[in-house]
Structures are given as structure tokens and as C-alpha cells.
Amino acid sequence: MVGSIFSKELSDFIDQWKDKPGNVIMILHKVQEAEGYVSSAAAEEVANRLNMPLATLYGTMSFYHFFKTEKPGKHTISVCLGTACYLKGGQDLFDEAKSLLKLENGKQTSTDGEFSLEAVRCIGCCGLAPVISVDGQVYGRLKREDMAGIIAKYRSN
Numbered sequence: 001m002v003g004s005i006f007s008k009e010l011s012d013f014i015d016q017w018k019d020k021p022g023n024v025i026m027i028l029h030k031v032q033e034a035e036g037y038v039s040s041a042a043a044e045e046v047a048n049r050l051n052m053p054l055a056t057l058y059g060t061m062s063f064y065h066f067f068k069t070e071k072p073g074k075h076t077i078s079v080c081l082g083t084a085c086y087l088k089g090g091q092d093l094f095d096e097a098k099s100l101l102k103l104e105n106g107k108q109t110s111t112d113g114e115f116s117l118e119a120v121r122c123i124g125c126c127g128l129a130p131v132i133s134v135d136g137q138v139y140g141r142l143k144r145e146d147m148a149g150i151i152a153k154y155r156s157n
Contacts, residue, residue: 004045005042028057028061036071037070072109075134076117076135079097079118080129081094089142090131094117101115134154
């Protein structure tokens with residue numbers, strides 16, 4: 001497609017999938033794999049190429065928690081809110097991280113682009129609850145006051 005914002009490989013993938021059942025999910029996964037998220041420009045192009053309203057595409061993206069519409073930070077903090085972690089203070093950890101990163105109005109990425117914060121349902125370390133992971137490194141048996149030190153460890157400056 002002339003004027004595409006996508007690489008030839010991604011463009012070809014969209015062409016291969018655009019008329020198949022389940023195309024929207026498959027295409028969005030591939031776009032997010034390439035970009036790290038689904039930018040507004042990418043969403044517009046996908047909607048145009050699939051001949052679907054942009055609102056319908058965003059409806060799909062917002063239904064599935066996996067799709068991100070905001071560029072992710074350099075580091076991803078995943079806070080487990082599964083049953084064991086939630087009962088042992090997971091929500092407090094999430095709220096503290098959100099406060100320390102100054103995330104407001106539904107934002108998931110800090111303004112400096114250093115961190116993204118996400119709630120997850122299980123990290124698989126229930127015996128260490130409450131648990132977070134930063135870029136895949138797991139931290140367990142945490143308290144709210146532990147969050148500042150963990151975040152500082154990953155800060156660039």
C-alpha cells in the first residue's frame with residue numbers, strides 16, 4: 001500500500017489477513033508486536049485497510065486488556081492483583097507505584113517514559129504474595145514502603 005506507515009512485512013501480513021475470520025485480533029497483535037503498542041496512527045491505518053469504523057477497532061482493543069494504546073515505558077512494573085496478592089496488599093503496592101510515578105487520569109506510562117505500570121492477574125508466585133515484577137524480575141513479600149526503593153533501582157538518573 002502506497003503511503004503506509006507500516007513496514008513491508010507488516011503491510012503484507014495485513015494483506016494476508018484482512019479477509020480472514022479473526023483478522024482484527026491477529027492484525028492488532030502483529031502491529032503491537034512491531035510497535036510495542038497500537039498507536040493512534042496505526043489504529044487509523046488498520047481501520048482504513050480493514051474498511052471498518054475506527055470506533056469498532058478501538059472497541060476491540062479496549063475489550064482485550066492485552067492491547068496497549070500508549071507507548072510503553074523503558075521498564076514495565078507488573079503488580080499482581082490475583083487473589084493471594086490482593087488479599088496480602090497487592091492493591092496497596094499498585095496504588096503506591098501509581099503515586100510514586102505520578103500516574104493520573106488513567107495514564108499507564110510515566111511522563112519521563114521510564115516506567116509503565118500494569119495490573120496483572122497472576123505472576124505465579126502466590127507463596128511470595130504480594131508480588132510485583134519489573135521487566136520480568138520478581139519481587140515478593142513486599143510492603144508499600146518497598147516500592148520507592150525498587151523503582152529507584154531502575155531509574156536512569
